[in-house]
Amino acid sequence: MQQIRPVSTSTLLPDSQSFRISEVRISDKPLHLQAIQDRANNVWRRLDSVSNSNFCRGGACPALLNPAANIQAGQAPPLLFLLFFFIILAGCTKTQPPPKTQTTSIRHIYLITIDTLRPDALSIYGGKTTTPFFDEFAKQSVVFDHAFTCAPITLPAHTSLLTGLYPQRHGVRNNGTFRAPDSLNLISEIAKENGFATAAIIGGFPLTAQFGLNQGFDLYDDHFSQAPSPAGTFSYSERNAEQVRLAAQTWIQQQKHPFFIWMHFFDPHHPYLEHGMQNVAPYQQEVLYVDQQLKLFFDFLKQNKLDQDALVVITADHGEAFGEHGEVSHSLFVYNTTLRIPLLIHGPGLAPGRRTQIVRIIDLAPTILDFMQWKPKSGFDGVTLSNVLKQTNWKPVDAYAESFAPAIDFGWSPLRSIQDAKGKYIEATHREFYDLNHDPEEKENRIKTAAFREYEQKLHRLGQTPSVTPTHTLTPEDRDRLESFGYFSSAPTKFTKDAPDPKDKVAIAREIAELSMSPSTLPEKAHAYAKIVQQDPSNPLLLLRYAEILLKMKQYKEAEQTFQHVLDLEYPSAAAYNGLATVYFSRNDLNRAQQMLKQAEGLHLADGETYYNLGEFALAAGNPDGASTYYEHSMQFGFLPAFYKAAQLKELGGGIQDGIQILQKAEQTAPSDAQVNNEIGLLYFRHAKWDDAVAEFKKALAKNPQDASAYYNMGLAFYRAGRNPEAKQSLEEFLRLAPAEWKQQRFAAHETLSHL
Numbered sequence: 001m002q003q004i005r006p007v008s009t010s011t012l013l014p015d016s017q018s019f020r021i022s023e024v025r026i027s028d029k030p031l032h033l034q035a036i037q038d039r040a041n042n043v044w045r046r047l048d049s050v051s052n053s054n055f056c057r058g059g060a061c062p063a064l065l066n067p068a069a070n071i072q073a074g075q076a077p078p079l080l081f082l083l084f085f086f087i088i089l090a091g092c093t094k095t096q097p098p099p100k101t102q103t104t105s106i107r108h109i110y111l112i113t114i115d116t117l118r119p120d121a122l123s124i125y126g127g128k129t130t131t132p133f134f135d136e137f138a139k140q141s142v143v144f145d146h147a148f149t150c151a152p153i154t155l156p157a158h159t160s161l162l163t164g165l166y167p168q169r170h171g172v173r174n175n176g177t178f179r180a181p182d183s184l185n186l187i188s189e190i191a192k193e194n195g196f197a198t199a200a201i202i203g204g205f206p207l208t209a210q211f212g213l214n215q216g217f218d219l220y221d222d223h224f225s226q227a228p229s230p231a232g233t234f235s236y237s238e239r240n241a242e243q244v245r246l247a248a249q250t251w252i253q254q255q256k257h258p259f260f261i262w263m264h265f266f267d268p269h270h271p272y273l274e275h276g277m278q279n280v281a282p283y284q285q286e287v288l289y290v291d292q293q294l295k296l297f298f299d300f301l302k303q304n305k306l307d308q309d310a311l312v313v314i315t316a317d318h319g320e321a322f323g324e325h326g327e328v329s330h331s332l333f334v335y336n337t338t339l340r341i342p343l344l345i346h347g348p349g350l351a352p353g354r355r356t357q358i359v360r361i362i363d364l365a366p367t368i369l370d371f372m373q374w375k376p377k378s379g380f381d382g383v384t385l386s387n388v389l390k391q392t393n394w395k396p397v398d399a400y401a402e403s404f405a406p407a408i409d410f411g412w413s414p415l416r417s418i419q420d421a422k423g424k425y426i427e428a429t430h431r432e433f434y435d436l437n438h439d440p441e442e443k444e445n446r447i448k449t450a451a452f453r454e455y456e457q458k459l460h461r462l463g464q465t466p467s468v469t470p471t472h473t474l475t476p477e478d479r480d481r482l483e484s485f486g487y488f489s490s491a492p493t494k495f496t497k498d499a500p501d502p503k504d505k506v507a508i509a510r511e512i513a514e515l516s517m518s519p520s521t522l523p524e525k526a527h528a529y530a531k532i533v534q535q536d537p538s539n540p541l542l543l544l545r546y547a548e549i550l551l552k553m554k555q556y557k558e559a560e561q562t563f564q565h566v567l568d569l570e571y572p573s574a575a576a577y578n579g580l581a582t583v584y585f586s587r588n589d590l591n592r593a594q595q596m597l598k599q600a601e602g603l604h605l606a607d608g609e610t611y612y613n614l615g616e617f618a619l620a621a622g623n624p625d626g627a628s629t630y631y632e633h634s635m636q637f638g639f640l641p642a643f644y645k646a647a648q649l650k651e652l653g654g655g656i657q658d659g660i661q662i663l664q665k666a667e668q669t670a671p672s673d674a675q676v677n678n679e680i681g682l683l684y685f686r687h688a689k690w691d692d693a694v695a696e697f698k699k700a701l702a703k704n705p706q707d708a709s710a711y712y713n714m715g716l717a718f719y720r721a722g723r724n725p726e727a728k729q730s731l732e733e734f735l736r737l738a739p740a741e742w743k744q745q746r747f748a749a750h751e752t753l754s755h756l
Contacts, residue, residue: 117316133295147343157317164365164380180212189216191260204266241293326506331405425455429501540571608637674704690721708737
């Protein structure tokens, strides 16, 4: 009988190959290279001999193109082997010491962050549209009128909230290509050490576990749809407030001990969805929708008496601009339009009221620890708000903020600011100073007349940042998801004093923001970026973005010219070298493709994608040891495809346990990703450990109940174990979920079912 082989979404891509340089760069249709394929298969044939099955690998297996080719009477069909690509990356967790005993009467901590929420979208802050939940909750809480974030960017701001540190201390300066280091001490870790169960329910892609904020959480629930929209963008990489609320309530109902839960609502962030509210702007509809869901959540808490002995903190990571100072969205400037945030705190012994003092997002972690009488593991940049909450002696503080997005995303000047109750200084190529007492909307720059030197000195005492280096490599799919929210990812950035000021480039920034905030096809994007590049032809970051679009469109000649232009500008980016390698690969020019990757490595610019592709070349050359070294370098950037290849090579050299250890590291890196468990299940499958394989496929389905490939693989494992009724049920569920274009796999499933 023919051996049954598992399947994955990877092999369902058109014309897929098991080995291809830069395959993760092109999300719509992988590139081909039969010469390397043939050499790589020589290595993989050795791996195939580990198990009893002769697994298919890409174009080398005739059954891939013709599933019925080897079917004989009474035999089950040959099925496809799971490849290891297109995975969402996630962050690592740390081993925790034994829990300690809590020291206060508080048993429940609710930290609620609402992404992109302007204070004036709430009626308690003067908003024109009534927000009933906030109106009622404010009557029971301390409401802060002048709370400020330290970065108008989702990941840096939340990292500061959870650590009490400024970005220059925790190192996260932008979304996407930065990751919170494992060395940080998050309030979730301290809560867990003090006997609290911990959970995070995440609403949007920029905070998924791959970016490192999952540290200390028993549950980091960041599962939501990641399917591309018809236009080719990833506008569904979020879940709505109701889904966040229900997931939180489900977890809370399972808890029997004190707990800390962080709920992240992403709804007010672009893209704005409408909720059938007449004469209400889409952004405001999203705010009202969150308001409704919060009322339902707190009704649930009250019904279950979970609002008692509770500390509640409700805030935002940053605001949103609708044309103020010419800005659309956020992250371009550091005006208070996007820095000012709502903040409400409710807890035992706190008298409701308003507070007018300046407070900061970095003050929340030390405040929670102080309220709980927990000792910090290290120092904070923030301070506890206990005195201002209790209206005792309060020493005024300065509020620092930064946005490195203009520099990292566009090559312009970074922005840093510091403010107190009287004035605000912004450091940029063109410096700014505002008298906040007379000009709270920051319209009149008084840098030539005001005594700003005191503020400048305070800012400089916080330290300088001459350059930043990203610590995380995104897959192309994740880059698309990030861009769909108006964020971009780029290369190491060295700041220069003569860099263009974002104020002088606001028109270009607005065009880019509007382009990223509207559904568009690749040709439409290419046309728009061609016009944008004409306005700033020496901007390497804009050129890189344009070249990536051309590459996706397979306009290789134009892409090559644009990538080369970036290198001619001496911009230090792995992306340009990776892009040129893909162009040369498309022409079967393997030597030049490898040379591009080696150049990036030699210049110390290589990222996870560069090292991964060098590993593929080494493997194709029959050098598995060299490939392993490159995969290990790639793994340091959190590039999951490298984990899977490294696991295969470990399995080849040392058997099942070595492979499992690598995949367990992948699971730590991507704790919410169903595909990781699929990979572990397949390793067990190759070694005929059917029960272990089934257990992993079930874990995958627990994380993603719509994972058709996991049902398929589980059905095969049941079949091989002789558990035919369960095999039948799993394969039938696969047929229900699998899309019509999975013709080969659907055919194979039907054929297998006919033998049950």
